[in-house]
Amino acid sequence: MTVPDRAQAPVLLQVDAILSRLTGRAALEEVCRFLRLSFAHYPWVGVYRLHGAELVLDAWDGPRATEHVRIPVERGICGQAVREERTVIVDDVRSDPNYLACFIETRAEIVVPVRHGGRVVGEIDIDGNSVRAFDASDRRFLESVAAKLGDALVRSAAETPPG
Numbered sequence: 001m002t003v004p005d006r007a008q009a010p011v012l013l014q015v016d017a018i019l020s021r022l023t024g025r026a027a028l029e030e031v032c033r034f035l036r037l038s039f040a041h042y043p044w045v046g047v048y049r050l051h052g053a054e055l056v057l058d059a060w061d062g063p064r065a066t067e068h069v070r071i072p073v074e075r076g077i078c079g080q081a082v083r084e085e086r087t088v089i090v091d092d093v094r095s096d097p098n099y100l101a102c103f104i105e106t107r108a109e110i111v112v113p114v115r116h117g118g119r120v121v122g123e124i125d126i127d128g129n130s131v132r133a134f135d136a137s138d139r140r141f142l143e144s145v146a147a148k149l150g151d152a153l154v155r156s157a158a159e160t161p162p163g
């Protein structure tokens with residue numbers, strides 16, 4: 001249990017508070033910051049938006065930027081999660097041939113699809129620095145967060161693209 005049930009409710013309430021105050025990309029950036037701040041095993045948190053056959057990095061928080069700001073859906077753990085429309089947990093990225101490397105210290109990854117009107121519109125991507133950093137409690141928690149982000153992702157798509 002890396003995110004105990006009792007820790008989930010207050011964080012989910014805080015995510016609701018962020019989403020009532022901010023919209024679109026600003027909301028996604030704040031949620032990334034808040035998740036990273038809340039859990040030490042979430043050192044890099046990003047949100048990708050599905051745009052045609054590509055994933056576009058809309059918001060992130062972490063020590064460094066990733067070079068993977070656009071990922072074709074046929075590539076990476078990120079692509080796998082949207083293609084298969086399910087959460088993907090990789091215990092050790094060094095033994096996953098699909099993994100696209102971003103940071104030297106990354107050992108584990110979790111990618112959780114975000115839906116809007118039943119359709120996958122993007123995903124939450126978290127890189128962890130230890131093997132088996134993520135378990136079923138992270139999956140449950142992040143699927144609850146993802147269920148709140150559909151509107152913000154769709155609004156973000158309507159905003160001017162970043163950079």
Ligand code: SME
Pocket residue numbers: 046066068071075076077078079098099100101102109125127
């Ligand atoms: N590792 C991901 C690429 C994105 S970075 O983790 C930020 C993947 O394999 O799709």
